[in-house]
Amino acid sequence: MAGAKSAPSRKAPEERIRARNEAKILKAAVELFSRKGFDGTRTAEIAEACGLPKANIYYYFSTKEAIYTTLIERLLQGWDKALEHITAERDPREALSAYVAAKLDYSRRHVVESRFFANEMLRGGGFLSRAQRRHMQEITRERVRVVEGWVRDGKIMPIDPNHFFIMLWATTQFYADFAEVAAVTLEKGRLSLTDYEAAQKTIVKVILSGCLPAS
Known part of the structure; x- marks a missing residue:
């Protein structure tokens, strides 16, 4: 029994x-990927940048592709988490406000990761696996059905749900991919938390005023 209890304590530091x-x-x-792309980045460069021997990189990730896939999966998980706010049970005003807040918060905290994804999409998006593309399509379809339900119930005006989600994603993503442009527009050196909060309120107000039925 003593040996069984000591195993977790030895494993925890590892x-x-x-x-x-x-x-x-x-x-x-x-x-590195966000600046140089997958093909332009060498494993040796990753090792040098993180201060670990190249052998250690292969100890934790079998290939450069494995590192790349992990980054994509984590990014998609973050975006999925924001979409979880959009459910049929919630009022559209509450659901859309929560989504915009979550997506902007993710953009603020993961600027480099978001740019990494955007830059690779501009290069053709060949890095996305079939499973990842299918996942993105399926989770979007689920939320499209939610919006369609809201339309049928008269909770929002008739809109094209696919283009609606493209607009939502693009608007919130701008604050990660083009943070410098937003900062210049606001005449400051960099965006602050207050700027993201103001963006959230403005985006939500415009979206809701355009899709909620007149009371």
Whole structure:
């Protein structure tokens, strides 16, 4: 019994080291990928940027592709989390407000990751696996059905739900992919939390005023 209890205590430091090193590798990799793309980034560069031997990179990730896939999966999970606010049970005003807030918050906290994805899409999006493309399509279809239900119930005006989600995503994503442009427009060096909060209120107000039925 004593041996069984001691195993977790021996394993915990190893797990912490793994988590810390994987985080360092992913942080270095996403910054390089966002600037140089997948083909332009070498594993040796990732190792140098995160301060770990190249052998350690392969210890935690078998290939450069594995690092890349992990970054994409984590990004999609973050976007999925924001979409979870849009459900049939919620009032459209509440659901859309929560989505915009969550998406903008993710854009603020994950600027480099968001740009990494956007830059790769501009290069053709060949990095997305079939499973990832299918996942993006399926989760969008689920939310499209929610919007269609709101329309049928008279909760929002008739709109094209697919283009509606493209507009929502593009508007909130702008604050990550073009943060410098937004900052210049606001005549400041960089965006602050207050700017993101103001953006949230403005986006939500415009969207709701355009799709909610007149009371």
